[in-house]
Amino acid sequence: MLARLVADKMQASLGRPVLVENKTGAGGRIAAEGLKTAPADGSQIMIANIVMMVLNPLVEKVGYDPVADFAPIARAGDYQIPLATGPMTGAKDFASLVAWLKGNPDKANYGVPAPGSLPHLYALQVARVAGVPMTMVPFRGGAPIATALIGSQIPAGLSAVADFAEQHRGGALRIVALSGTQRMPTLPDVPTFAELGLKGFDENGWNGFFAPAGTPAAVIERYNAAIVAALRDADVKAKLEALGFLVTTSTAQALGKQVADEREKWKPLLVEAGVVK
DSSP, X not given: OHHHXXXXXXXXXXXXXXXXXXXXXXXXXXXXXXXXXXXXXXXOOEEEEHIIIIIHHHHSOOSXXXXXXXXXXXXXXXXXXXXXXXXXXXXXXXXXXXXXXXXXXXXXXXXXXSTTSHHHHHHHHHHHHHTOOOEEEEOXXXXXXXXXXXXXXXXXXXXXXXXXXXXXXXXXXXXXEESSSSOOTTOTTOOBTTTTTOSSOOOOEEEEEEEETTOOXXXXXXXXXXXXXXXXXXXXXXXXXXXXXXXXXXXXXXXXXXXXXXXHHHHHHHHHTTSOO
């Protein structure tokens, strides 16, 4: 949806059609490996996220180098990582959840979509700052985590905002904190970890646009301007926020630095998670 909303607006800026082709599978590797060998003339670009460009290349063998094989264009929508709880704890805020976990160490479990996922890495940080040893329970996606929280099968869970937002609004579960440095417009009652005085949660998950390495700088600059203009469009921004995105933009250079910096940031936690030797 992000790609299609941006592509529709880019057409006007670029003065030519912009087609979106879904290349799914293998955690984004198929799309990335295809772009790696595409002509470096601006005819093909891709939208990729932190999993494709940072996490996956650190934990498994992929057929591309996220730094050497691609030219960054622009950052796009961020997605925040929520920490949620349910009836099992009855907690209404982060402090109450931590108190419950400390008082029930034999039940201090948390659900995440997969080992080595961004929610898993944030869960390790939650356990660290809370001073509570916690045990991971992997699920196949975020929706089953919400079901387990509501059914009092686990006391805490981390996933994507979209997996918990409606249940939070309905009172079936409670999101007690979000990653990032600003509250989510559609969840104004939920504080960020930073607001709670907790360090290490400023970064969100993110999406960005990339071209093949060697794409001329003039093409990158033109695409950056078109993407930034699309993301600043009021209609696009409103639709993305409704889907759970925080609309962000950047220069090509800033996105490239982010990819490099986050590889250094997340590798130690991936080692701690047991997915990098």
